[in-house]
Amino acid sequence: MSPSTTTEPPRTGVLPPLARIIGVGTATTDDSYSQQEVLDAFRITDPRIRSVFLNSAIDRRFLALPPQDGEGKRVSEPQGDLLDKHKATAVRMGAEALEACLKRAGAELSDLRHLCCVTSTGFLTPGLSAQLIRELGIDRHCSRSDIVGMGCNAGLNALNVVTGWAAAHPGELAVVLCSEACSAAYAMDDTMRTAVVNSLFGDGSGAVALMADTGPADEAAIAPEGPRILKFASCLIPDAIDAMRYDWDRAQDRFSFFLDPQIPYVVGAHAELVVDRLLSGTGLRRSDIEHWLVHSGGKKVIDAVTVNLGLTRHDLRHTVGVLRDYGNVSSGSFLFSYERLLDEAVTRPGEYGVLMTMGPGSTIETALIQW
Incomplete structure (x- = not known):
C-alpha cells in the first residue's frame, strides 16, 4: 500500500508520535480593507508604491488603522500608542x-493545562499568556510560556516546544496561540522599505490544540483525534541573518520591519534542503506528501517555494487563499491554512502533511504530520 493510504507509521527513522493536533481556531480584528482602500486611507499617490500594493496578490486584510485627524488624514502613532494597540488587539483576537x-x-x-503564546508585533511584560489567563479566567495554575520576537517562523518553533510538553504530559491539553497585531508594527513614511511592509501584513490570531495519546486505555475527558506530529526540521541561513529584521528606526522614533527584496529567492533556494532533511530516514518522498501548509509570506515567497519544491498551485491553494483574504498574518498564517484544509474535509487516514514557516534568521521551520 502507498504511504497515502496506509495507517501504519513511517517505515524507518521517525520518532514515535509525540502528540496530535486536535483543534484549531482563528480570529481577526473587526475591520477589513482592500488594498485600494488602504491606499486611499493613507492618501498614497506615488505610482511605485501603489504598484507594490496592487500587485501583491492580496485582496483584503484585517487592520486596525491609525486614527484620523480633523481633516480625515491618518496620523502617525507614537511607539507607546502602538504598544497599547498591540496589547489590546493581541489579547482580544x-x-x-x-x-x-x-x-x-x-x-x-478548564481543560487547558499549558498555554504557549507567540507574538512578534509588540512587547508585553507580563506576557500575553498571563494577560489571557486573567482575561478569560483560566486556572491560575495553568502552565504557560511566551515566545516573543522570533517572527513569522515562530508558530512552528512553538509547536515544536509544546509538542515536547504534551509528550511529557500525555492526556493533558496544551494550546499554542499565535497573536499578531501587525497594525501595531506599522510605520508611516514614503520609503519603499515601509511600502513593502505596509502592503503585506494583516492582523490575525491562530490557535492550535495538542494532546499526546495515553494508550489504548485512555479514559481522558478528551479523546485525542487528529493528525500525529511525527518530526521537525529547521534550517538557519546565517548569510541572510539581516534579511528580515525588526529594528529601531531612529528617524521615526519607533520600531520598523525590514524585508530584503532577495528574501523570496533565499527562502526558495533553501526550501528543498530543509524538506529533504525532514523526510530523511522516513522512507517518504516529496511526492508522498498529500497536504502542504506553507506560511503565506508573500506572492514571491510562495512562487519561490512552489518552483523549488516542484509543487502545484493546488498544493498551495490554502497558502495562496490566506494571502489573498488576510495578507501575511505572521506567525499564525499556517494555522489559517490548516483550518481551511480541515474545513474541506478531504484528509484521509494515513495521509501525510508538511507544515512550513519561514522568518527572521533567516530561518525555515518544518513539521511532518500524519492523519
Missing part, C-alpha cells in the same frame, strides 16, 4: 482564537 480552537477540540477553558 487571541481570546477569540483560543475559544474557537477549544470548541473545535471539544474542550473547555
